[in-house]
Amino acid sequence: MSTPFESPAAQFAVSAVREASQLVRRVQAEMVTEAISKEDKSPVTVADFAAQAVVAHRLQQWDPAAVLVGEESASALREESGRATLAQITQFVASVVPEATSDAVCDWIDRGDVEPPAEFWTLDPVDGTKGFLRGDQYAVAFALVKNGRVEIGALGCPELEDAANPAKGGRGSLVIAVRGAGVRTQPLDDPDAPWTELKVADVAAAADARMLRSVEKAHTDTGGIGALVSKLGVTADPVPLDSQAKYAVLAAGGGDVLLRLLSPSRPDYREKIWDQAAGSIVVEEAGGRVSDLDGKPLDFSHGRTLAANRGVLATNGPLHDAFLAGLKAIDA
Numbered sequence: 624m625s626t627p628f629e630s631p632a633a634q635f636a637v638s639a640v641r642e643a644s645q646l647v648r649r650v651q652a653e654m655v656t657e658a659i660s661k662e663d664k665s666p667v668t669v670a671d672f673a674a675q676a677v678v679a680h681r682l683q684q685w686d687p688a689a690v691l692v693g694e695e696s697a698s699a700l701r702e703e704s705g706r707a708t709l710a711q712i713t714q715f716v717a718s719v720v721p722e723a724t725s726d727a728v729c730d731w732i733d734r735g736d737v738e739p740p741a742e743f744w745t746l747d748p749v750d751g752t753k754g755f756l757r758g759d760q761y762a763v764a765f766a767l768v769k770n771g772r773v774e775i776g777a778l779g780c781p782e783l784e785d786a787a788n789p790a791k792g793g794r795g796s797l798v799i800a801v802r803g804a805g806v807r808t809q810p811l812d813d814p815d816a817p818w819t820e821l822k823v824a825d826v827a828a829a830a831d832a833r834m835l836r837s838v839e840k841a842h843t844d845t846g847g848i849g850a851l852v853s854k855l856g857v858t859a860d861p862v863p864l865d866s867q868a869k870y871a872v873l874a875a876g877g878g879d880v881l882l883r884l885l886s887p888s889r890p891d892y893r894e895k896i897w898d899q900a901a902g903s904i905v906v907e908e909a910g911g912r913v914s915d916l917d918g919k920p921l922d923f924s925h926g927r928t929l930a931a932n933r934g935v936l937a938t939n940g941p942l943h944d945a946f947l948a949g950l951k952a953i954d955a
Contacts, residue, residue: 627799627807627818636765636777637799639681642719643674644763644779644795644811647749650715651781655756667752668708671695673715674748674763676731680720682744683734690743692927693735694897700729738926739896742769745923747897751866754838758782758791760868766900771924774802776901780868781811786821787877789864798871798905806874806908823911823939824876829855829949832942835869835878836861847884850953855945870902870937874909879942881906883935884916893928899935912943916950 626634647670654666675693682689700709709725716731717723735746744767751761763779780786781795786808795811798821807818826832834857836848851857862869862878872878883899885892903913903921914920915932922931929935936946 625809625815625818627809628801628804630775630801632767633775633799633801635682635685636767636775637797639678640763640765640777640779640799641797641811641814642681643678643748643765644781644797646670646677646715646719647674647755647761647763647779648781648795649718651755651758655758664752664756665708667749667755669711669715670755671748672697672700672708672712672728672732675735675746676712676716676723676728677719678746678748678765679731679734680723680727683731690737690740691735692737692739692743692745692896693732694747694895695732696736697729697732700732739768739923741924742767744768745897745900747867747895747901750898751868754782754865754868759838760789760865762867762871764867764897764901766897766904768896768900768923771922772802773900773904773923776800776904778867778871778901778905779811780866780871783868783871784810785819785875786871787875796871798874800874800905800908802904802908804908806905808871808875821871821874821905821909822876823874823906823909824879825941826879826939827941829942829945830858832857832879832946833859833877834861835864835873835881838863838865846887847953848882851882851946851949854952855949867898867902870905873911873937873939874905876939879939880946881935881937882946885934893930894932894935895928896923899929903935903937906937910940911938912940913937914943914947916947918947
């Protein structure tokens with residue numbers, strides 16, 4: 624298996640994300656059907672827990688002292704009502720870790736149910752629930768954080784090709800970024816394929832900015848984005864996309880701006896660290912810029928949320944100041 628960076632931690636991240644992404648893809652193929660209802664989240668539940676269990680177990684094997692901060696906790700799975708779901712999760716985990724048992728799977732999942740120390744890994748096992756259920760974009764996002772700054776970020780995007788092009792059932796993309804060393808992508812299904820460097824687009828005029836917008840309207844402040852588009856005179860068509868796959872597309876030059884505006888109904892909401900860590904360094908190492916809505920760098924040293932930051936703005940770089948000024952003008 625080829626790796627783009629010599630760092631053992633980066634090599635581990637590549638291996639872990641590839642394995643987790645392929646496992647999640649298998650859950651999707653076996654459990655998501657056209658007959659599934661919008662309310663039935665059982666496939667994504669199984670995928671979330673299975674991926675976190677596998678990554679936690681692999682991390683423990685690789686470095687027993689490493690700390691994982693994950694999205695999931697196994698508390699509900701340990702209850703009587705969770706036994707059937709736990710059995711499904713264990714079956715999928717055992718397909719890649721043959722020694723897995725239900726008790727071991729719960730213990731592995733719960734390795735991520737901690738408060739972050741100064742150095743830790745953080746994981747979103749399936750970012751983009753609705754995209755996963757629709758067969759559209761979702762991502763496995765894994766990152767190493769030291770003293771509040773992301774040092775390594777990896778994204779597994781099963782429905783993207785070349786980190787930029789939506790392709791259902793295609794080769795997928797694995798993206799890895801290392802602080803100060805750049806960002807590379809490789810087909811998810813071919814660990815021996817060449818790695819390609821990613822660079823953001825050089826769009827400089829706000830009117831031409833391609834905005835990466837969530838497909839799910841509930842995930843963003845559509846009114847605020849509309850006001851910003853009007854204020855800046857943006858005329859380029861938006862790029863609809865779910866999950867941290869948006870960060871990969873931005874890094875690959877397939878879009879120029881990504882926004883996480885605060886919902887008017889939740890002005891005190893703060894982003895979860897696993898929703899932004901991996902994607903943020905991917906964009907920065909591709910030459911882009913990431914900040915909160917006030918222009919401050921994202922600070923990952925405040926627990927499980929970005930408590931010191933308000934929302935997120937990620938751009939190709941040249942557009943950043945214009946969008947910060949526009950946000951200030953509309954008071955987003």
